[in-house]
Amino acid sequence: MTLPVETFFLNPDHQGTLQSQIQQMIAQGILSGRFQPGEKLPSTRKLATHLSVSRITVTLAYTELLSNDYLTSRGRSGYYVSRNAPAPPSFTPTPNGPDAVDWNKAIGQRFSGGQTPSKPQDWAKYRYPFIYGQADPTLFDHANWRLCALQALGQRDFTPLTTDYYDQDDPQLIEFIARHTLPRRGISARPEQILITLGAQNALWLTAQVLLTQRRKAAFEDPCYHALRDILSQSRCHLAPVRVDQAGLPPEAIPPDTDVVFTTPSHQCPTNGTMPMDRRRALLERCREMDTLIVEDDYEFEMSFLKPPSPALKSLDTDGRVIYVGSFSKSLFPGLRLGYLVGSEPFIREARALRASVLRHPPGHIQRTAAYFLSLGHYDALIRRMGTALHERREIMQAAIEENGLQIAGQGAYGGSSYWMRAPEHVNTRHLAQSLQAKGVLIEPGESFFGGDGKPQHFYRLAYSSIPAGRIAEGIKLVASEIKSS
Amino acid sequence: MTLPVETFFLNPDHQGTLQSQIQQMIAQGILSGRFQPGEKLPSTRKLATHLSVSRITVTLAYTELLSNDYLTSRGRSGYYVSRNAPAPPSFTPTPNGPDAVDWNKAIGQRFSGGQTPSKPQDWAKYRYPFIYGQADPTLFDHANWRLCALQALGQRDFTPLTTDYYDQDDPQLIEFIARHTLPRRGISARPEQILITLGAQNALWLTAQVLLTQRRKAAFEDPCYHALRDILSQSRCHLAPVRVDQAGLPPEAIPPDTDVVFTTPSHQCPTNGTMPMDRRRALLERCREMDTLIVEDDYEFEMSFLKPPSPALKSLDTDGRVIYVGSFSKSLFPGLRLGYLVGSEPFIREARALRASVLRHPPGHIQRTAAYFLSLGHYDALIRRMGTALHERREIMQAAIEENGLQIAGQGAYGGSSYWMRAPEHVNTRHLAQSLQAKGVLIEPGESFFGGDGKPQHFYRLAYSSIPAGRIAEGIKLVASEIKSS
Numbered sequence: 001m002t003l004p005v006e007t008f009f010l011n012p013d014h015q016g017t018l019q020s021q022i023q024q025m026i027a028q029g030i031l032s033g034r035f036q037p038g039e040k041l042p043s044t045r046k047l048a049t050h051l052s053v054s055r056i057t058v059t060l061a062y063t064e065l066l067s068n069d070y071l072t073s074r075g076r077s078g079y080y081v082s083r084n085a086p087a088p089p090s091f092t093p094t095p096n097g098p099d100a101v102d103w104n105k106a107i108g109q110r111f112s113g114g115q116t117p118s119k120p121q122d123w124a125k126y127r128y129p130f131i132y133g134q135a136d137p138t139l140f141d142h143a144n145w146r147l148c149a150l151q152a153l154g155q156r157d158f159t160p161l162t163t164d165y166y167d168q169d170d171p172q173l174i175e176f177i178a179r180h181t182l183p184r185r186g187i188s189a190r191p192e193q194i195l196i197t198l199g200a201q202n203a204l205w206l207t208a209q210v211l212l213t214q215r216r217k218a219a220f221e222d223p224c225y226h227a228l229r230d231i232l233s234q235s236r237c238h239l240a241p242v243r244v245d246q247a248g249l250p251p252e253a254i255p256p257d258t259d260v261v262f263t264t265p266s267h268q269c270p271t272n273g274t275m276p277m278d279r280r281r282a283l284l285e286r287c288r289e290m291d292t293l294i295v296e297d298d299y300e301f302e303m304s305f306l307k308p309p310s311p312a313l314k315s316l317d318t319d320g321r322v323i324y325v326g327s328f329s330k331s332l333f334p335g336l337r338l339g340y341l342v343g344s345e346p347f348i349r350e351a352r353a354l355r356a357s358v359l360r361h362p363p364g365h366i367q368r369t370a371a372y373f374l375s376l377g378h379y380d381a382l383i384r385r386m387g388t389a390l391h392e393r394r395e396i397m398q399a400a401i402e403e404n405g406l407q408i409a410g411q412g413a414y415g416g417s418s419y420w421m422r423a424p425e426h427v428n429t430r431h432l433a434q435s436l437q438a439k440g441v442l443i444e445p446g447e448s449f450f451g452g453d454g455k456p457q458h459f460y461r462l463a464y465s466s467i468p469a470g471r472i473a474e475g476i477k478l479v480a481s482e483i484k485s486s
Numbered sequence: 487m488t489l490p491v492e493t494f495f496l497n498p499d500h501q502g503t504l505q506s507q508i509q510q511m512i513a514q515g516i517l518s519g520r521f522q523p524g525e526k527l528p529s530t531r532k533l534a535t536h537l538s539v540s541r542i543t544v545t546l547a548y549t550e551l552l553s554n555d556y557l558t559s560r561g562r563s564g565y566y567v568s569r570n571a572p573a574p575p576s577f578t579p580t581p582n583g584p585d586a587v588d589w590n591k592a593i594g595q596r597f598s599g600g601q602t603p604s605k606p607q608d609w610a611k612y613r614y615p616f617i618y619g620q621a622d623p624t625l626f627d628h629a630n631w632r633l634c635a636l637q638a639l640g641q642r643d644f645t646p647l648t649t650d651y652y653d654q655d656d657p658q659l660i661e662f663i664a665r666h667t668l669p670r671r672g673i674s675a676r677p678e679q680i681l682i683t684l685g686a687q688n689a690l691w692l693t694a695q696v697l698l699t700q701r702r703k704a705a706f707e708d709p710c711y712h713a714l715r716d717i718l719s720q721s722r723c724h725l726a727p728v729r730v731d732q733a734g735l736p737p738e739a740i741p742p743d744t745d746v747v748f749t750t751p752s753h754q755c756p757t758n759g760t761m762p763m764d765r766r767r768a769l770l771e772r773c774r775e776m777d778t779l780i781v782e783d784d785y786e787f788e789m790s791f792l793k794p795p796s797p798a799l800k801s802l803d804t805d806g807r808v809i810y811v812g813s814f815s816k817s818l819f820p821g822l823r824l825g826y827l828v829g830s831e832p833f834i835r836e837a838r839a840l841r842a843s844v845l846r847h848p849p850g851h852i853q854r855t856a857a858y859f860l861s862l863g864h865y866d867a868l869i870r871r872m873g874t875a876l877h878e879r880r881e882i883m884q885a886a887i888e889e890n891g892l893q894i895a896g897q898g899a900y901g902g903s904s905y906w907m908r909a910p911e912h913v914n915t916r917h918l919a920q921s922l923q924a925k926g927v928l929i930e931p932g933e934s935f936f937g938g939d940g941k942p943q944h945f946y947r948l949a950y951s952s953i954p955a956g957r958i959a960e961g962i963k964l965v966a967s968e969i970k971s972s
């Protein structure tokens with residue numbers, strides 16, 4: 001019997017080419033058992049008319065399915081579901097009843113309920129997205145990334161693509177970071193002092209597991225990156241939040257019995273404060289006296305378009321005291337999930353063993369693609385393009401902020417991609433963000449960056465990394481008027 | 487001044503096209519400060535002759551570097567290092583002195599020294615690689631994978647490629663697993679009961695963290711996947727190894743106070759034993775009585791080319807007691823690092839929160855590529871092709887094993903990709919493996935799969951997932967003669 005053409009429908013919100021949509025529709029019809037072996041498919045002409053696509057598209061889809069043995073063709077008589085096509089589900093699934101398991105008892109450790117706020121996935125649909133840390137399609141060098149990815153998908157790179165590296169990394173990526181990326185921060189490291197991680201998040205998490213226990217004390221900046229606070233709380237160590245000032249973390253405020261201090265000298269997160277050189281030296285000196293380790297999160301150092309960045313803390317460290325966290329999430333894109341750790345061998349050895357146990361290694365293909373993108377010079381070109389664009393946006397934003405009388409609470413000396421803002425005391429920026437979202441404006445409330453009780457409610461972050469220059473002024477005006485009316 | 491053409495050298499072991507090698511050489515010369523802004527490059531003709539490549543190749547490389555602003559061109563007078571080219575290292579790196587840090591004191595938790603053995607990365611260079619769990623270039627559908635990856639790199643998929651999903655997964659991949667993969671194992675699950683992981687390793691690790699504490703007891707198969715033993719030991723829970731028989735894990739041997747039992751019913755790792763249906767039911771029954779959770783690692787179920795696989799334990803589970811671990815590492819390739827967890831919502835919620843804290847989410851591009859590869863039907867076609875090839879290899883191997891009088895200790899009822907072998911008592915298979923490696927034969931010693939003291943030394947694993955059919959007989963003969971002579 002011929003499958004009625006009426007039972008064929010394209011999924012309207014499906015991604016991909018028309019041909020792939022048709023292939024997919026038929027393959028899934030067979031996999032789900034709707035189309036049985038031996039059944040005849042509509043003629044290419046019929047199906048093409050029904051779906052109102054070109055006949056050649058249908059023919060190409062059928063041919064592809066032939067080669068995958070989903071369909072067979074009987075010459076002029078048409079296409080049939082192949083006898084060798086994959087079998088439909090052979091078992092009737094168990095209905096989902098209520099669990100007999102008491103999960104409150106069964107769960108040994110809880111990880112949910114952290115402070116990391118959920119952010120709108122559909123931010124690109126908003127007209128004024130002052131959102132932080134997402135890739136801007138108008139800035140990213142998508143074409144060259146695609147070329148590098150394609151190269152990394154070639155026969156030559158079959159091994160880096162498919163192999164189980166166990167606890168190892170892509171040697172080409174490691175070599176580039178060691179020879180070209182780190183020297184630009186004044187850091188010299190041997191391959192065995194570098195570990196590739198799944199983004200800075202993974203690097204910070206690994207570091208906390210290796211260095212902290214329930215008996216140790218971690219000092220960290222307040223306010224800080226909320227995910228870091230979640231990581232430290234989960235480690236159950238003693239927490240010592242240290243309030244930052246305009247110049248970042250004040251060394252003298254770190255408790256003397258601190259084992260590890262987490263800091264963001266290039267751009268304090270979220271206030272954007274840049275730590276001056278003398279304070280960097282003072283911080284190293286104090287940590288040397290206290291025999292405290294330093295974890296330096298150097299995120300966004302690439303976004304230094306106002307003046308060249310200061311040397312990393314790690315470059316001033318002669319003790320092996322500093323563990324350096326680098327990331328490609330801001331400079332390339334966060335969905336890449338690539339970052340790296342630089343530290344002394346005994347530390348990297350433990351972090352590597354833990355990473356191997358947790359996930360083995362970051363996928364080979366993304367490591368090799370990044371290696372190509374970096375080594376072909378696309379990365380530095382991209383950074384320069386981004387710098388120029390962000391510089392322009394920043395100036396427009398600065399002007400708009402002044403014109404509308406908004407208060408800047410913190411900004412980076414070297415650039416960065418956001419302003420840390422202060423609203424009047426009585427304004428709760430969570431409510432502000434909600435009412436602005438309804439007007440197409442996305443801002444980030446500052447509360448979740450603070451820890452403990454009595455968190456300030458009136459701070460917020462305005463990023464210019466994903467909003468077109470042309471919309472900044474308008475957007476800022478909306479923020480200002482919303483604040484006035486609240 | 488013109489840069490002397492003699493200072494230009496191609497890196498002989500560099501991957502990639504000639505053009506990309508030239509681009510890379512020049513970009514890196516600039517990044518490392520060897521080539522200064524304003525310096526003139528050799529003419530395309532000169533450089534082409536010097537490197538003995540075609541002139542057009544050099545011209546294309548120069549043009550690419552022009553567009554990235556590494557070079558400028560002054561019409562007919564040639565190419566120069568651009569004034570806007572990225573600056574060379576601005577700081578002199580600190581020399582690596584001996585650390586002032588006492589790492590024995592500084593490291594809070596150790597993770598190194600696990601039992602997972604290191605395996606030769608260059609296995610493909612061996613003539614007789616009876617190695618397990620690496621992708622076979624002759625079987626994998628590299629062409630269609632590349633096409634799917636390319637599609638996932640397109641403009642349409644810019645968001646899934648680049649976005650920060652925070653704790654979420656690619657909805658398309660989740661949907662396919664829920665609607666097509668799981669039903670084929672008799673499992674029905676809603677999206678919120680599924681979590682994408684970085685391979686089965688990551689799935690097992692997340693599960694252990696959520697379910698186990700120092701006060702809980704985990705039962706696991708002995709012998710078992712060595713990485714699982716490392717994961718469980720690191721969790722510091724009470725360990726209850728249970729010796730398996732030909733039919734896998736004997737339910738009655740599980741200690742009554744067990745909180746969680748880890749099992750591999752489809753193909754016991756490493757013995758390949760397949761758990762019969764009645765034992766699966768008995769296992770569920772016993773765990774229900776003891777109120778014990780079951781973690782089912784269903785790896786390799788796709789490799790059932792002898793007869794269709796039995797339903798997964800999870801498909802017989804009406805209590806929500808079974809947590810299911812799936813993986814694409816064996817069926818696609820291990821370097822992909824993609825697997826998934828299926829379990830009740832309260833469990834998945836905690837696993838998701840932990841994953842977010844550890845690494846946020848698996849890279850978007852590999853999730854979307856897999857979604858396309860699966861939904862276009864390439865995956866099922868690949869499984870069928872692999873099944874046919876492995877079936878043939880298995881029969882050749884079986885014959886060779888009998889002919890050479892080797893002892894099979896365990897084999898899968900449904901297929902699989904390896905044999906679990908027993909050498910005579912006096913043979914230490916670690917030494918056997920070493921001497922065979924020198925002869926171009928890779929086998930896997932069995933010792934590391936066992937726990938505790940008095941590990942049997944005379945077991946080994948022979949996989950046929952990466953060795954060409956034509957070499958199996960010869961390889962087996964070498965194994966046999968090596969055993970005789972030891």
